[in-house]
Amino acid sequence: MTEKKNEFEKKVSDVIHQPLHCLDLHTIQINIGFLCNQTCEHCHVDASPKRTEQMSWKTMQTILSITEKLLPIFIDITGGAPELHPHLEQFLRNLIKQHHQVQLRTNLTILLESKYKYFPELYKELGIELVASFPCYLEEELRLQRGKGVFEKSIKLLQLLNKIGYGTSPELPLTLVFNPLEPVLPPEQKTLENDYRKYLSEHYKIQFTRLITLTNMPIGRFINVLKDKKPQYMTLLKQSFNPQTLSSLMCRHQINIGWDGTIYDCDFNLAAGLPVTTKVSRRIEQFDHSMLSTRKIATADHCFGCTAGHGSSCGGALV
Ligand code: SF4
Numbered sequence: 001m002t003e004k005k006n007e008f009e010k011k012v013s014d015v016i017h018q019p020l021h022c023l024d025l026h027t028i029q030i031n032i033g034f035l036c037n038q039t040c041e042h043c044h045v046d047a048s049p050k051r052t053e054q055m056s057w058k059t060m061q062t063i064l065s066i067t068e069k070l071l072p073i074f075i076d077i078t079g080g081a082p083e084l085h086p087h088l089e090q091f092l093r094n095l096i097k098q099h100h101q102v103q104l105r106t107n108l109t110i111l112l113e114s115k116y117k118y119f120p121e122l123y124k125e126l127g128i129e130l131v132a133s134f135p136c137y138l139e140e141e142l143r144l145q146r147g148k149g150v151f152e153k154s155i156k157l158l159q160l161l162n163k164i165g166y167g168t169s170p171e172l173p174l175t176l177v178f179n180p181l182e183p184v185l186p187p188e189q190k191t192l193e194n195d196y197r198k199y200l201s202e203h204y205k206i207q208f209t210r211l212i213t214l215t216n217m218p219i220g221r222f223i224n225v226l227k228d229k230k231p232q233y234m235t236l237l238k239q240s241f242n243p244q245t246l247s248s249l250m251c252r253h254q255i256n257i258g259w260d261g262t263i264y265d266c267d268f269n270l271a272a273g274l275p276v277t278t279k280v281s282r283r284i285e286q287f288d289h290s291m292l293s294t295r296k297i298a299t300a301d302h303c304f305g306c307t308a309g310h311g312s313s314c315g316g317a318l319v
């Protein structure tokens with residue numbers, strides 16, 4: 001029996017004449033939990049101080065037993081605020097011992113809290129690459145998106161990270177992340193990066209390695225921001241479909257492991273409760289690298305967020 005295609009799948013097969021499959025698996029993204037000290041408006045995983053989901057040490061150990069057998073791979077740690085996980089340090093030390101390249105997504109503000117102040121030096125010691133949310137260099141706009149006081153704290157932290165070498169020395173990359181406040185597509189990445197660089201350097205003497213732009217996905221808490229504008233936003237995403245983004249879609253080069261050990265194609269599918277297709281195992285206990293490397297990707301309407309305009313992924317624009 002032929003499977004019924006959703007709208008995104010139809011659009012994709014009009015271009016590539018086959019379903020979307022993984023092309024090569026060079027990244028494992030690991031979401032270690034939804035607990036966060038912030039409650040940002042656009043958060044696709046709906047993270048907040050009230051969330052209790054966190055990866056157990058047992059699940060982390062299972063992941064380590066998988067990564068131990070892999071050649072060095074790119075590992076991308078996300079959350080929530082990863083620093084709130086009690087076993088983060090132990091997990092990172094083991095991944096580095098296995099010679100993987102490790103990147104971690106930090107919201108910056110958590111690093112000012114006394115209990116978590118040691119993390120920047122730990123990251124430096126282990127050579128962890130940092131990706132920091134900083135969706136606007138203008139104070140007022142950032143306050144609207146991320147809450148009161150977040151701008152000042154983020155500036156302080158970026159200066160501190162610069163001081164210890166992040167964003168100022170090539171071996172300690174510091175990537176900043178932009179996403180729009182309004183339901184619109186992000187501006188062109190390189191142009192915006194130049195604006196960020198000029199403004200942050202002139203006003204705060206802050207340096208960073210690169211800026212990445214992300215499209216807000218029509219899932220998680222951003223749905224509340226959209227309210228009755230959701231149909232217009234979906235129309236914008238669909239009308240902006242760019243076929244050139246298809247080969248670089250992040251799901252074609254990575255998998256995502258959720259806090260409970262379920263395997264997803266990406267963090268957005270995790271947020272939407274859409275695990276990898278039933279043709280491959282959905283649990284890390286049966287992790288099969290070669291099957292996952294060629295798997296068919298599970299898609300839904302929110303995927304139009306990745307193919308709109310210049311494209312979007314956890315690594316920024318795609319074209
Ligand atoms: S966007 Fe990041 S910092 Fe904001 S609530 Fe979500 S996980 Fe936390």
Ligand code: SF4
Nearest residue numbers: 251265266268303306
């Ligand atoms: S939302 Fe995930 S599965 Fe869908 S296109 Fe984007 S990366 Fe791929």
